[in-house]
């Protein structure tokens with residue numbers, strides 16, 4: 001098959017999966033007024049691949065399948081191919097109003113991490129995981145599936161390892177091994193796109209000790225597997241106005257708590273089972289690819305911020321004011337530095353078993369930079385835009401015969417910009433920075449792809465600290 005349409009994707013989601021949201025059981029995620037908003041967002045990855053101008057970026061000839069496939073599945077063999085993966089993620093995000101579409105990116109990040117680590121496990125312990133991972137990866141590429149990734153365990157007491165927790169189910173674990181497969185129990189938090197993906201891939205969240213052997217498990221499962229329940233965060237519904245919520249009404253991800261109540265996983269879908277020594281290695285290998293994805297999808301958000309600030313300045317007649325220009329320039333720099341981290345991570349990649357692996361120093365530094373600066377750049381945009389961002393009337397007020405003309409006249413800006421146009425821009429800025437979705441953007445920027453501390457740990461690991469110490473010692477030499 002190798003290339004599906006958006007409607008093929010929607011049809012695949014009608015499989016009886018157990019999804020709950022706001023206290024309701026959602027029988028069909030493609031028919032629900034809330035879930036459908038995020039289904040449509042995810043489906044766009046298929047529609048974009050059909051656009052002639054984007055096809056060369058979104059589709060490639062897969063040598064293992066012998067047919068065209070989604071470029072998300074390309075295994076990067078060179079720095080140029082790794083860069084092309086970043087170009088794809090960046091352009092996909094730009095096409096979707098700066099909202100990341102995770103459904104093919106995160107799954108292929110973890111497939112790449114698994115391809116790298118499975119070989120290492122096999123060489124060290126004589127297992128045969130690499131062959132399984134390859135077959136699974138080829139099947140996913142051939143079926144052109146979307147994937148969610150469940151790595152973050154619910155974790156209970158963060159100071160304790162899984163085997164030390166009062167409740168052993170606070171990290172996902174193997175409760176039974178049978179001739180046909182394993183049975184897993186536990187829960188993972190914050191699973192983006194789980195309710196609207198075809199496949200779920202599960203990997204450990206951190207390094208483990210030998211006593212944590214039963215928690216060292218990686219596998220994949222269909223989302224409709226018996227015993228699997230997803231409890232979603234609420235998002236906007238399709239009855240909301242796209243004028244008032246220009247981004248989040250059309251482009252939004254959903255997260256869920258993913259609960260495994262004795263879910264059976266056949267052996268061909270098991271990629272780690274008890275090899276505790278490799279749990280941390282797999283977590284890190286995935287994170288290296290995923291932080292590269294992060295520095296790839298973030299520049300379009302910087303572009304939106306910069307463009308919105310520049311337009312607000314124009315609408316206010318302030319585009320020539322030096323102080324305002326400096327603020328717009330700061331937003332342009334935020335975007336440029338984030339993109340620079342991605343380009344450096346690709347061009348300075350390393351190779352593992354013939355796979356181009358992003359340079360961890362640059363992707364960690366880039367992710368930490370854009371996350372730790374994000375709240376500040378939100379403030380810069382809000383500063384330039386002014387208070388109307390949160391005091392603006394709505395589309396319904398514009399449509400009203402009595403209030404609409406008042407808004408058009410009194411909320412007008414410079415150079416003939418009418419109230420409607422100015423209001424549209426203010427709603428965009430509110431949606432991105434000061435709405436429920438704006439708050440989400442702040443949190444996802446901080447914690448998505450791992451908390452700030454995780455990037456610092458990665459940066460420390462990848463830095464040549466000994467080399468730098470030697471430099472200082474040399475400088476101190478008499």
Ligand SMILES: Cc1cc2nc3c(=O)[nH]c(=O)nc-3n(C[C@H](O)[C@H](O)[C@H](O)COP(=O)(O)OP(=O)(O)OC[C@H]3O[C@@H](n4cnc5c(N)ncnc54)[C@H](O)[C@@H]3O)c2cc1C
Pocket residue numbers: 106149150151152155158159188189190191192193255443444447448449450451452453454
């Ligand atoms: C919107 C969103 C989408 C996400 N999508 C996904 C997804 O698709 N799949 C997935 O697997 N995960 C996902 N994540 C999870 C994300 O990677 C985590 O939120 C992040 O790793 C932090 O984990 P946590 O939320 O459990 O916070 P916590 O672990 O509770 O961290 C809170 C704070 O405590 C610190 N901390 C934690 N443990 C320790 C310790 N032992 N010692 C010292 N300090 C500690 C952390 O550094 C942080 O500062 C998503 C998160 C968000 C917010």
